Structures are given as C-alpha cells and as structure tokens.
Amino acid sequence: MLSRYRRYPPPIPRNLTAREGMWGYCSPKGFRLARSHVNETIGHWSNVMNLGTFAQGYLVKMALSSATLTALRLPSSVLRQHGSNLGQAVPSRLVVRAQAASSIPSQGPDIARAERVKEFNKLLGDVAKIAVSTGPRGAVRLAQGIEAFVTVGGEYLFQLFTNPESATSQSATPGLSLTPPGPAQLRRLFERLGATYIKLGQLIASAPTLFPPEYVKEFQSCLDKTPPIPFEDIKAIVRKELGRPLEEVYDFVDPQPLASASIAQVHAARLRGSQKEVVIKVLKPGVEDILTADLNFLYVTARVLEFLNPELARTSLVSILGDIRASMLEEVDFRKEALNIEAFRNYVDSLGLSNQATAPAVYRHCSTERVLTMERLFGVPLTDLVSIRSIVPNPETTLITALNVWFGSLLACETFHADVHAGNLLVLNDGRVGFIDFGIVGRISPATWAAVETFFTSIGNGQYNAMAAALVQMGATDTAVDIPSFGRDLEKIFTAVQDLDTNVIISTAGGPQNATIAASLAVDEQQVNNLLLDVVRVSEDYGLKFPREFGLLLKQLLYFDRYTKLLAPTLNVLEDDRIRLGNRPPFGNGYNSRVSNY
Numbered sequence: 001m002l003s004r005y006r007r008y009p010p011p012i013p014r015n016l017t018a019r020e021g022m023w024g025y026c027s028p029k030g031f032r033l034a035r036s037h038v039n040e041t042i043g044h045w046s047n048v049m050n051l052g053t054f055a056q057g058y059l060v061k062m063a064l065s066s067a068t069l070t071a072l073r074l075p076s077s078v079l080r081q082h083g084s085n086l087g088q089a090v091p092s093r094l095v096v097r098a099q100a101a102s103s104i105p106s107q108g109p110d111i112a113r114a115e116r117v118k119e120f121n122k123l124l125g126d127v128a129k130i131a132v133s134t135g136p137r138g139a140v141r142l143a144q145g146i147e148a149f150v151t152v153g154g155e156y157l158f159q160l161f162t163n164p165e166s167a168t169s170q171s172a173t174p175g176l177s178l179t180p181p182g183p184a185q186l187r188r189l190f191e192r193l194g195a196t197y198i199k200l201g202q203l204i205a206s207a208p209t210l211f212p213p214e215y216v217k218e219f220q221s222c223l224d225k226t227p228p229i230p231f232e233d234i235k236a237i238v239r240k241e242l243g244r245p246l247e248e249v250y251d252f253v254d255p256q257p258l259a260s261a262s263i264a265q266v267h268a269a270r271l272r273g274s275q276k277e278v279v280i281k282v283l284k285p286g287v288e289d290i291l292t293a294d295l296n297f298l299y300v301t302a303r304v305l306e307f308l309n310p311e312l313a314r315t316s317l318v319s320i321l322g323d324i325r326a327s328m329l330e331e332v333d334f335r336k337e338a339l340n341i342e343a344f345r346n347y348v349d350s351l352g353l354s355n356q357a358t359a360p361a362v363y364r365h366c367s368t369e370r371v372l373t374m375e376r377l378f379g380v381p382l383t384d385l386v387s388i389r390s391i392v393p394n395p396e397t398t399l400i401t402a403l404n405v406w407f408g409s410l411l412a413c414e415t416f417h418a419d420v421h422a423g424n425l426l427v428l429n430d431g432r433v434g435f436i437d438f439g440i441v442g443r444i445s446p447a448t449w450a451a452v453e454t455f456f457t458s459i460g461n462g463q464y465n466a467m468a469a470a471l472v473q474m475g476a477t478d479t480a481v482d483i484p485s486f487g488r489d490l491e492k493i494f495t496a497v498q499d500l501d502t503n504v505i506i507s508t509a510g511g512p513q514n515a516t517i518a519a520s521l522a523v524d525e526q527q528v529n530n531l532l533l534d535v536v537r538v539s540e541d542y543g544l545k546f547p548r549e550f551g552l553l554l555k556q557l558l559y560f561d562r563y564t565k566l567l568a569p570t571l572n573v574l575e576d577d578r579i580r581l582g583n584r585p586p587f588g589n590g591y592n593s594r595v596s597n598y
C-alpha cells in the first residue's frame with residue numbers, strides 16, 4: 001500500500017484510448033479514472049505529509065499530559081504480536097467496506113441519483129449567492145490577475161532575452177533547456193497579486209517543514225515587506241477615518257512606513273498630548289475586494305471539486321477553506337483585532353505574565369475599522385538570532401516563554417492568535433516577548449476542547465469507547481455512529497503502537513576505560529504520523545470529518561516548528577519539562593473578547 005504512494009507524481013491513467021485523449025475524462029469511464037488519479041495523489045500527499053517534530057511533539061505531549069500513561073507502556077510483545085507496521089492493523093470495518101464497495105452499492109441507483117441532483121442544486125444556489133456577493137470585484141480581480149501574470153511573465157521573458165544565462169539551467173547545453181520560473185518569479189507574482197497570495201507566501205516562509213528551502217528563503221520578504229502605498233494616500237485614509245486632521249491627533253507621523261505588509265501599512269507616530277510612541281496600522285485600500293474575490297473563488301473551486309469528486313469531502317477541504325475565508329475576512333475589521341489584542345492583554349495581566357510577554361495597548365480614541373493606533377513595541381523578530389543574542393543571553397529560554405504564553409492563551413482565552421509567523425513575534429528590548437497582529441484568530445469551542453481532553457485521557461487509560469465518543473463529538477456528522485464498533489477499530493490501531501514512547505536510544509562515547517553512556521527517549525516520527533493519519537482515516541470511515549477548527553491550530557504548530565529549529569534545535573518538546581501546556585480555567589471563565597464593547 002505504502003509503496004504505491006511513494007511514486008510521485010502517480011502516472012496519468014493509461015487506460016484511456018488515444019482516441020479518447022483528454023476528452024476521455026469527460027466520459028463516465030474517464031471520470032472514474034480521473035477520480036482514482038486524484039485520490040491517489042491525495043493519498044500520496046497524506047503519506048508524505050510530515051507534521052514536523054514540533055507539531056508531533058506537542059500532540060503527543062498533550063496526550064501524555066492528560067493521560068495516566070499506563071496503557072502506552074504495555075510490553076512490546078503486544079507490538080510484536082500486532083506487527084510494527086501500523087498498516088497491518090486494518091480495522092474490520094475498513095475491510096468490510098472495501099469488500100462492499102466492489103460489490104453491492106449501498107443505495108439504490110435512483111436514490112443516489114436524486115441525492116446528486118439535490119447536491120447539484122444546492123451547489124448552484126450557493127455559487128450564485130457567492131457570485132452575487134462578489135459582484136464586479138470578481139471581474140476586476142480577474143483583470144488584475146491577468147495583468148500580474150503578464151507583467152511577471154514579461155519580466156521573465158525579458159530577462160531570458162537580455163541575459164539568457166540567468167534564465168537557463170546549468171546544463172551542458174546552455175540556452176537549450178530553460179529553467180522554469182523559480183522562487184523569485186513566484187514571489188514577485190504573489191506580491192503583485194496582493195493580500196491573499198502574500199498570506200500564502202507567508203505560509204511558505206514560515207513552514208520549512210512543508211516547503212523547499214529555496215522557497216522558504218525567497219518568501220521571507222513577504223513577512224512585512226511588500227510594495228508600499230504612497231504616504232499621501234495613507235494620510236487621506238487616516239484623516240477620513242478619524243474625521244479630523246492628523247495634526248490634531250498626532251504630534252508626528254513618520255512618512256517612511258515601518259512596514260508594508262499583506263493587508264496593512266504601518267507608520268510610526270507620536271501621540272499629541274501624551275507624547276506616547278505609537279504605530280498607526282492602516283488598512284490598504286482595496287484589500288477587502290481582493291480578499292473577498294480571491295477567497296470566494298477558492299471556496300467555489302473547492303466546492304465544485306468536491307461535488308465532482310465526493311471523496312474529497314473526506315479532507316474537509318471545503319470546511320477548512322470556509323473557516324479560513326471567514327477568519328481572513330474578519331481580519332479587515334480592525335475593531336475586531338483591537339478586541340482580540342485586549343483579550344490577550346487581559347489574559348497576560350491576570351495570570352501575572354506581563355513581566356514575560358505583552359501585546360500593544362490599543363488607543364481607541366484614534367482607532368476605527370480601518371485604522372488601528374497602538375503602543376509601539378521596540379524589538380526584533382524572533383527569527384533574527386544575531387540581534388536576539390544581543391538582547392537576551394539564552395534565546396532558547398525566550399522561545400520557551402513565547403511557547404508557554406501562547407499555549408496558555410490557547411487554553412485560557414476564547415480565541416487564540418492563529419498567525420504567529422516570524423514577523424509577528426518580537427523579542428523586545430527589555431527581554432520580554434511581544435505578540436503583534438491579532439487579525440487572524442482561531443476559535444475552538446469549549447465542547448470541542450472538552451472532547452479533545454477526553455480523547456487524550458482515553459488514550460492513556462485505554463478507554464476506546466470513550467475515545468470513539470470523543471471523536472464523534474469533535475467531528476460533525478449527521479449519521480448515527482456505532483460507538484462500540486468504532487471503539488474496537490480504534491483499539492486495533494492503538495494496540496499496534498503501544499510502545500510508542502518506549503524507544504530508548506543509548507549511545508556511548510569515549511574508549512572502553514572512560515565510556516560515557518547517554519540515553520534518550522525518542523518517538524518515531526513516521527509512526528506518530530501514521531497513527532494520526534490512521535485515526536483520521538478510521539474516523540472518516542464512520543462519517544466523521546477532521547475537526548475543521550484544527551486547521552489554524554495545526555498551521556500554527558508548523559510555524560513553531562520553524563522557531564524551534566532555528567532557536568533551539570536540540571529542544572525536545574515532548575520531554576522538556578519547561579514547556580507547559582498551560583492551565584485551563586473552567587469553561588466559561590476564559591478571557592472573553594466579547595465581554596468588552598468596542
């Protein structure tokens with residue numbers, strides 16, 4: 001099974017006759033083949049997807065912290081009995097399904113057809129609604145997209161003709177084999193396409209676990225350097241938003257932007273009267289239109305793909321995109337960001353963490369939906385190792401503080417900062433950690449958290465029915481789930497990896513006389529990946545979907561992987577006692593951003 005996925009890309013199905021060609025995909029047979037091709041591709045990516053050591057360590061730690069551990073420490077004979085490969089623990093239900101799928105369809109063809117027609121009508125209705133809400137923005141955006149492609153493509157061709165060496169590969173026959181447009185061209189294209197793509201660029205820059213190093217490096221500049229808006233335009237927006245001349249509010253505004261980022265441009269300023277050093281974050285003109293058009297387009301594309309290939313529904317792609325769309329559209333309302341910042345500050349103050357971390361104070365009298373005036377934080381990004389060393393003696397400790405404060409907020413606040421990329425986490429000149437940019441936040445409902453806690457506790461004490469019930473609570477489903485049967489299938493998966501945490505690596509150094517022995521616990525990354533994927537797979541088989549609220553959480557864990565690699569490459573998230581998962585106050589006592597009125 002695995003070896004099938006190792007080949008990538010999977011070969012295009014050859015079963016189509018030459019006459020059918022690409023159009024053959026439109027025939028029922030071609031459609032079936034295309035579908036299996038897509039599934040195989042997805043299967044491949046699920047297998048090669050590496051959650052990164054940080055994300056894995058965190059997930060496993062979460063499991064261990066809430067569990068009694070006894071069950072995980074069963075003798076390794078259990079493992080031998082079940083085989084060390086998780087793939088051997090095939091839940092009975094999967095086998096039954098695989099057999100059934102090839103024989104009798106579960107529904108009569110008429111019912112199935114009627115269902116498809118119903119789904120199609122719903123899809124049409126939703127697409128129409130989204131098209132109306134996108135309005136003329138869609139056409140404008142298309143024109144902008146074409147313009148960006150033509151410009152960047154033109155630059156590439158120009159470079160090719162004027163300096164062919166730089167655009168050709170280093171092959172033996174220069175000039176003959178063209179190097180395809182590389183990271184630099186892609187980055188320029190993203191910058192021209194604006195907000196949505198810059199966000200995507202930030203994702204690439206912040207997740208080296210997922211993307212090739214040359215792209216990660218090239219996209220660093222998306223973190224807060226994008227083409228700036230002229231200062232005159234910024235002044236006009238601030239004047240209009242605040243309803244009075246700038247001089248009445250600020251003593252000084254630096255015309256040189258501090259940063260021009262994906263959705264906003266930030267200028268340093270000084271408040272009139274109090275003389276406080278602040279920054280003014282101004283929403284770039286047209287950003288709402290760009291985000292609305294792009295995100296609607298992506299969402300509709302995913303909906304259509306899911307309709308054409310219902311198997312895709314298993315990936316929860318549409319739900320995840322729907323959530324990302326909603327959270328990004330919220331980002332363009334700075335009143336919400338102000339509330340998120342204040343909720344975070346409350347949490348930090350209430351838990352006595354303000355000597356370790358902070359977020360900027362918001363000045364409401366000069367903040368609106370499009371302008372946010374806040375305390376200026378002085379410091380350097382958490383990824384600037386050289387500068388950090390001049391501020392704090394031990395960057396690893398600072399990283400651990402940042403992680404603990406963030407984990408604490410995850411459990412203590414109603415929302416969590418879901419965009420802590422390199423540009424948004426600072427080491428301040430006084431050594432504290434500064435969190436900025438609370439535009440994108442994630443929400444995991446108390447009910448889902450409770451289910452997550454039950455899930456991890458039940459791993460520890462081997463209560464597989466409780467684990468099944470918790471997963472049912474996490475994954476939205478309309479169908480009744482057979483909990484005992486689901487529990488049995490989960491048990492099969494887990495008993496196959498009982499000694500997940502008992503791999504002890506012993507190494508010796510020195511000669512026979514003065515040998516030193518070091519031992520450490522290690523978790524096999526691939527095993528953990530497989531375990532998680534198997535749980536997701538068997539859950540999906542019972543009609544559950546991966547909880548979509550976890551998309552942003554997982555993205556954030558991947559970002560932390562980068563920080564860990566850079567600042568504390570030897571840090572073991574799983575074993576290090578300094579990394580705490582935070583204490584969660586009883587549900588309902590979280591620091592609710594909604595309690596204060598803007």
Ligand SMILES: Nc1ncnc2c1ncn2[C@@H]1O[C@H](COP(=O)(O)OP(=O)(O)OP(=O)(O)O)[C@@H](O)[C@H]1O
Nearest residue numbers: 224259261262263264266360375376377423436437
């Ligand atoms: N309070 C602050 N103090 C100092 N610098 C700040 C502050 N707020 C923002 N900045 C600077 O401005 C940059 C962009 O700000 P911010 O991240 O809030 O904008 P954005 O458009 O939401 O960015 P992103 O592209 O990260 O989503 C930051 O990376 C930082 O360099």
